[in-house]
Amino acid sequence: MRLLFKGAGILAWKDEDFHYIPEGFLGVDGDTIDYIGADRPEAPYDREKDMRGKLLIPGLVNCHCHAAMTLLRGVGSDLPLDRWLFEAVFPVEDRMKTDDFIAGNELAVLEMLASGVTSFSDMYMEPQTLIELNEQVGMKVNLTRVVQAFDPAEPPEKNYRIPESLALFDQFHGCQNGRVRVDFGVHAEYTINDAVTRYYADQIRPYREKGARVQLHLSETRKEHEECIARHGLTPAAWFEKMGIFDLPAAAAHCVWCTPADLDILKAHGVCPIHNPTSNLKLGSGFAPVPEMLERGLCVALGTDGAASNNNLNLFEEMHIAAIGINGYLMDPELMPPATLLRMATVNGAALQGRDDTGRLAVGMKADIAAIDMDRPHLYPAFEPMPMLVYAAQASDVYMTMVDGKILYENGEYLTIDREKAMFDAKRAVKRLYGG
Amino acid sequence: MRLLFKGAGILAWKDEDFHYIPEGFLGVDGDTIDYIGADRPEAPYDREKDMRGKLLIPGLVNCHCHAAMTLLRGVGSDLPLDRWLFEAVFPVEDRMKTDDFIAGNELAVLEMLASGVTSFSDMYMEPQTLIELNEQVGMKVNLTRVVQAFDPAEPPEKNYRIPESLALFDQFHGCQNGRVRVDFGVHAEYTINDAVTRYYADQIRPYREKGARVQLHLSETRKEHEECIARHGLTPAAWFEKMGIFDLPAAAAHCVWCTPADLDILKAHGVCPIHNPTSNLKLGSGFAPVPEMLERGLCVALGTDGAASNNNLNLFEEMHIAAIGINGYLMDPELMPPATLLRMATVNGAALQGRDDTGRLAVGMKADIAAIDMDRPHLYPAFEPMPMLVYAAQASDVYMTMVDGKILYENGEYLTIDREKAMFDAKRAVKRLYGG
Numbered sequence: 001m002r003l004l005f006k007g008a009g010i011l012a013w014k015d016e017d018f019h020y021i022p023e024g025f026l027g028v029d030g031d032t033i034d035y036i037g038a039d040r041p042e043a044p045y046d047r048e049k050d051m052r053g054k055l056l057i058p059g060l061v062n063c064h065c066h067a068a069m070t071l072l073r074g075v076g077s078d079l080p081l082d083r084w085l086f087e088a089v090f091p092v093e094d095r096m097k098t099d100d101f102i103a104g105n106e107l108a109v110l111e112m113l114a115s116g117v118t119s120f121s122d123m124y125m126e127p128q129t130l131i132e133l134n135e136q137v138g139m140k141v142n143l144t145r146v147v148q149a150f151d152p153a154e155p156p157e158k159n160y161r162i163p164e165s166l167a168l169f170d171q172f173h174g175c176q177n178g179r180v181r182v183d184f185g186v187h188a189e190y191t192i193n194d195a196v197t198r199y200y201a202d203q204i205r206p207y208r209e210k211g212a213r214v215q216l217h218l219s220e221t222r223k224e225h226e227e228c229i230a231r232h233g234l235t236p237a238a239w240f241e242k243m244g245i246f247d248l249p250a251a252a253a254h255c256v257w258c259t260p261a262d263l264d265i266l267k268a269h270g271v272c273p274i275h276n277p278t279s280n281l282k283l284g285s286g287f288a289p290v291p292e293m294l295e296r297g298l299c300v301a302l303g304t305d306g307a308a309s310n311n312n313l314n315l316f317e318e319m320h321i322a323a324i325g326i327n328g329y330l331m332d333p334e335l336m337p338p339a340t341l342l343r344m345a346t347v348n349g350a351a352l353q354g355r356d357d358t359g360r361l362a363v364g365m366k367a368d369i370a371a372i373d374m375d376r377p378h379l380y381p382a383f384e385p386m387p388m389l390v391y392a393a394q395a396s397d398v399y400m401t402m403v404d405g406k407i408l409y410e411n412g413e414y415l416t417i418d419r420e421k422a423m424f425d426a427k428r429a430v431k432r433l434y435g436g
Numbered sequence: 437m438r439l440l441f442k443g444a445g446i447l448a449w450k451d452e453d454f455h456y457i458p459e460g461f462l463g464v465d466g467d468t469i470d471y472i473g474a475d476r477p478e479a480p481y482d483r484e485k486d487m488r489g490k491l492l493i494p495g496l497v498n499c500h501c502h503a504a505m506t507l508l509r510g511v512g513s514d515l516p517l518d519r520w521l522f523e524a525v526f527p528v529e530d531r532m533k534t535d536d537f538i539a540g541n542e543l544a545v546l547e548m549l550a551s552g553v554t555s556f557s558d559m560y561m562e563p564q565t566l567i568e569l570n571e572q573v574g575m576k577v578n579l580t581r582v583v584q585a586f587d588p589a590e591p592p593e594k595n596y597r598i599p600e601s602l603a604l605f606d607q608f609h610g611c612q613n614g615r616v617r618v619d620f621g622v623h624a625e626y627t628i629n630d631a632v633t634r635y636y637a638d639q640i641r642p643y644r645e646k647g648a649r650v651q652l653h654l655s656e657t658r659k660e661h662e663e664c665i666a667r668h669g670l671t672p673a674a675w676f677e678k679m680g681i682f683d684l685p686a687a688a689a690h691c692v693w694c695t696p697a698d699l700d701i702l703k704a705h706g707v708c709p710i711h712n713p714t715s716n717l718k719l720g721s722g723f724a725p726v727p728e729m730l731e732r733g734l735c736v737a738l739g740t741d742g743a744a745s746n747n748n749l750n751l752f753e754e755m756h757i758a759a760i761g762i763n764g765y766l767m768d769p770e771l772m773p774p775a776t777l778l779r780m781a782t783v784n785g786a787a788l789q790g791r792d793d794t795g796r797l798a799v800g801m802k803a804d805i806a807a808i809d810m811d812r813p814h815l816y817p818a819f820e821p822m823p824m825l826v827y828a829a830q831a832s833d834v835y836m837t838m839v840d841g842k843i844l845y846e847n848g849e850y851l852t853i854d855r856e857k858a859m860f861d862a863k864r865a866v867k868r869l870y871g872g
Contacts, residue, residue, distance in 0.1 A: 073816070077823035080770055110813035222767075281764025282827065284771075311827040312814045320753070325761065328717025331658075334516055335720075377546035378748045378831075380509070380859065381866045387513035391718065391747040395814075396832035423816065430817045 001046055003028045003405070004035075008051035009374065011058070011385055012036050013347070013360030018339055020385050026056055028367040031177075031404035036363060053375045054399055055385055057342070058360050059118025059368035060315040061349025064215075064253040064274040064303025066124040068096070068104025070111065071429055072308040081283055089308055093125075095433050101129040103429035106422035109137050111313045113409040113417075115395030116370030118402070121251065121274075121303070121353060123185055123215050131172055131180055137416050138176075138403055140368070142353045144168075144185030144215045149196040156199030166203060169212060179404065181213075181354060186245060188217035189228050189236045194243065201244030213249045213354050216240065218273075219262065220254035221285050237262035237271075246271055251352050253303060256280055256288045263289070263296055272299040272352040275344070277322040279305035287329045290322065294340065301349040302341075314395045319345050323390050338386035371400035437482055439464045439841070440471075444487035445810065447494070447821055448472050449783070449796035454775055456821050462492055464803040467613075467840035472799060489811045490835055491821055493778070494796050495554025495804035496751040497785025500651075500689040500710040500739025502560040504532070504540025506547065507865055508744040517719055525744060529561075531869050537565040539865035542858035545573050547749045549845040549853075551831030552806030554838070557687065557710075557739070557789060559621055559651050567608055567616055573852050574612075574839050576804070578789045580604075580621030580651045585632040592635030602639060605648060615840065617649075617790060622681060624653035625664050625672040630679065637680030649685045649790050652676065654709075655698065656690035657721050673698035673707075682707055687788050689739060692716055692724045699725070699732055708735040708788040711780070713758040715741035723765045726758065730776065737785040738777075750831045755781050759826050774822035807836035 005028075010021040027035030027045060035041040076088025096104075101124070112120060119140035122130060127143040134141055145165045149156075156162070165184055173182040184204045186192055204212060219225045219236045228236045237258060240246055246269035255273040258266070266273060275288050293300045302322060304313045319341040327333050350359025358366040372389070374382060376397055382388040401409040408416050441464075446457040463471030463481060471477045512524025532540075537560070548556060555576035558566060563579040570577055581601045585592075592598070601620055609618040620640045622628055640648060655661045655672045664672045673694060676682055682705035691709040694702070702709060711724050729736045738758060740749045755777040763769050786795025794802040808825070810818060812833055818824040837845040844852050 070813075071817065073828065074819055074823040077774065077820060077827075107813055107816065114813065278760060281760035282769060284763045284767045284769035286764060286767055307828075311823060314814065314830070317756070321757065321760070324714060324717035324757070325764070327720045328722060328761070329765065331720045331722055333718060333720035338513065375859075377506075377543055377550065377855075377859070377862075378750065380543065380862055381507065381870075383510055383870075384513060387510040387747060391513075392509065392743075394750070394830050394832050396830050419813075423811075423813070426813075426816055434817075434819075 001030065002034070004041070004045035004048045005051045005056060006040070006048055008371065009055035009385065010036060010361060011056065013058070013362045018342065018386070026361065028405045031366055033361060033363055033365050033367050036361060051371060053373065055372040055374050056361060057116070057370050057372060057389065058346040059358070059370050059401065059403065060116045060345045061301065061353065061359060062112060062117050062120035062304055062313065062315055063251060063301040063349050063352050064276055064305055065108070065120050065122050065313060066306035067108035067120070067122050067130065068101045068124050069306030069308045070107040070313070071100060071104040071426065071433060072306070073311050075308060092433055096125070098126060098129060100429045100433060101126040102133060103425040105130050105133050106417065107426045108307070108313055109133065109139065109417060110414065110419060110422055113139070113401050113414060114398060115314050115316060116398040116401055117313070117315060118368040118370065119350065119353060119355065119358065121183070121215060127168060131175070134180060135176060138179065138406055138408055140179045140355065140358070140403060142181045142183050142215070144183040146185035146187045146215070147196065147200050148187045148191040149193050150191070152193050156196045159196050162200055162203060169207060173210070173212070177404070183213045183215045183251070184248065185214065186216045188224065189239055190224055197243040197245060201247060205244065205247050208248050211354055213251065214245060215251050216245070216253070218252035218255050219257040220280070222257055225257035235259060235262050237265045241265050241269065249354065251301070254280065254285070254288065255293070256286045258289060260292065263292055263298065267296045267298055272301060272348070274301050274303040274352070275322055276303045276305040277318055277325050279309045281321070281325065283309055287326065290326055291330065291335050299348045299351050300344050301352045302345045315345050316393055316395045319390045338390035341390045342386055367402055367405040369402040370398055372397050373399040437466065440477070440481035440484045441487045441492060442476070442484055444807065445491035445821065446472060446797060447492065449494070449798045454778065454822070462797065464841045467802055469797060469799055469801050469803050472797060487807060489809065491808040491810050492797060493806050493808060493825065494782040495806050495837065495839065496552045496781045497737065497789065497795060498548060498553050498556035498740055498749065498751055499687060499737040499785050499788050500712055500741055501544070501556050501558050501749060502742035503544035503556070503558050503566065504537045504560050505742030505744045506543040506749070507536060507540040507862065507869060508742070509747050511744060528869055532561065534562060534565060536865045536869060537562040538569060539861040541566045541569050542853065543862045544743070544749055545569065545575065545853060546850065546855060546858055549575070549837050549850060550834060551750050551752060552834040552837055553749070553751060554804040554806065555786065555789060555791065555794065557619070557651060563604060567611070570616060571612060574615065574842055574844055576615045576791065576794070576839060578617045578619050578651070580619040582621035582623045582651070583632065583636050584623045584627040585629050586627070588629050592632045595632050598636055598639060605643060609646070609648070613840070619649045619651045619687070620684065621651040624660065625675055626660055633679040633681060637683060641680065641683050644684050647790055649687065650681060651687050652681070652689070654688035654691050655693040656716070658693055661693035671695060671698050673701045677701050677705065685790065687737070689741070690716065690721070690724065691729070692722045694725060696728065699728055699734065703732045703734055708737060708784070710737050710739045710788070711758055712739045712741040713754055713761050715745045717757070717761060719745055723762065726762055727766065727771050735784045735787050736780050737788045738781045751781055752829055752831045755826045774826035777826045778822055803838055803841040805838040806834055808833050809835040
């Protein structure tokens, strides 16, 4: 099937930068973009789609998410951080069963598809439920079975999570035509110990050749950062480096309290930081040193974190809040240009996920596309697309979401997931988890 | 006409606080709420409207806006602040004529109605255009003809803006059944001088008895704040106090650099600060001391500022960014509870505008209501309405906007303004102002 979008604005990628075509043509052959230009291509297409008034942008990449936590949206909102975790979140998570993970994942997928996300990285329990759901949905997802260790006396060989993590990779990495990637994962420094981490690093090191990558949380809160120093005499970044985890390409969520020396460690190992501004601000964790990261040439991407601490999965908000939050905090309106934010949410996100064939609109790239409906009063006038996307657009301005050349969402309709069933499943799960 | 909303969630106002009714009835008689309760009222209504799955909240109040600046949305986004003003904004404003103000106001009204705003305060040129437009649209608006003085040699009696400002009040204050209120206005300390300000204060003081109020900008940037001290030996708040402007109730936009002593001045005179978080952060102005304002019992409201520095007129974003911005900046997730934000956007906004019969859903109040469509994946589950509204909702979740018992917007349709004509007018104005 060859499909031609015509009349659309196109935010193409050219010479390592965004290149705006106000009205043009974008051709898709199977799962791949085969034409972009202001003029009509010579070759005929099987189907043409009139996209006047729409702007085609690369699909957004949500690099840090706990998808099924949608079922914990807004839980315990009035509690302080530690009570929120121990009194509101953990007891619910403890009750969650396979059907709940399925339902939470469905709800997350509905929300992300409607907001232009084509790919996301997930870190949560029962990742197989997400793989299975995605077989039908058709998004791209990097998922992981994270390793933790709560009993310091337990020898690493007995940690059941490690073989599960390796098996998940062996069984599913690259499946669904590459749409599913399995990452290795360490939850965080404060939920594991030296022996298990070193052992896990040894186990996963050989997978480097197979393109394996790592997800982890890093220096999210001051408490976490300082307690790690007290425990190990090292910052979390220095400790992970010493343990050998950074021998694989890694994606480090948060990095709020990373020092300049920590950023140098990330740079030396090609670790990609994920900025989660909404969650960091809402929980009072602070402002990540994003300008310093960018200055060092780190591949900084964006994430929503889970809906429990956000409370949605809306990358338009993350772009917006990242931009103005840092400009306001450092009192410099030029620190975070809109193009940088869009790059973080697309190109950098794809690179962080180890996907070199997506994240930008160019011939030969996978057709992972979001279409923005520009015919909205709050988007007019739009002299330049980038400030419009970052400062003025809402997630609900997304008209269409396409992954690998297949339209998954269009004009309010989901084409690969049953919205009513998903909402029904979510309501049933909420009843089960919370009673009533 | 008596209209009964049935089956809706209702965020009612009771005992000086929000009171949530999960499923109830709200009756409207003419322009006034005449019933709120969980049970069906005994008296019959002329018309019943099924609102299951919707949440009724007080209409939002945007207390600081330059509506027609929608035509300058995103202009000069890449320029630093001073070049942005002098090279991008001022030359366009200089070209603006009556038709442009009309078109810019129309665009702003479309955007605000679709996002649940029922009342706004405006400070821009040719306010009569907005009065005329609103005759047809039916929103509530506090507007002003601001006084400025650029020639220090000019005697106050010669400042043509002062008689215009007084005449605007005399002619239009309270018109459209009270929906239009005329405020007096001083742009800011740095665009006026002692003599003109004292003279203006003397002129407007007698209007206090007629319910007149004042709009002004106060300590928005550090530069403005410090230059005022250098010029007068007083902060802007102390200077306005000395000039006699605070002898009338006033609404002070921004207040980013207000000192504790300034806040005491505001408190002593009942001046209401307007927090504009998006604009303050985007322009790198800084974080206003909102917790200190609230601690003093100041009536803090919210505003979007103009679309040129925002770049939209979306009070849901303002509530969200105000909440998480301050929590993140001061690293305390409990500083800005969601209910406080909603109060700022409704109750406090109405009080700031001098409207004591709106801003809350209670019997006897004007029927100024926004209905939120709760049947959205990103709003489920919604255990409590307040965190859902502040952290998860988008402006596009607004299903209906009603002012004085009249539905002005419902399910994407505008009932008192022609969307197509307004967009056409905006496009014509943009062409006129920018060429092309």
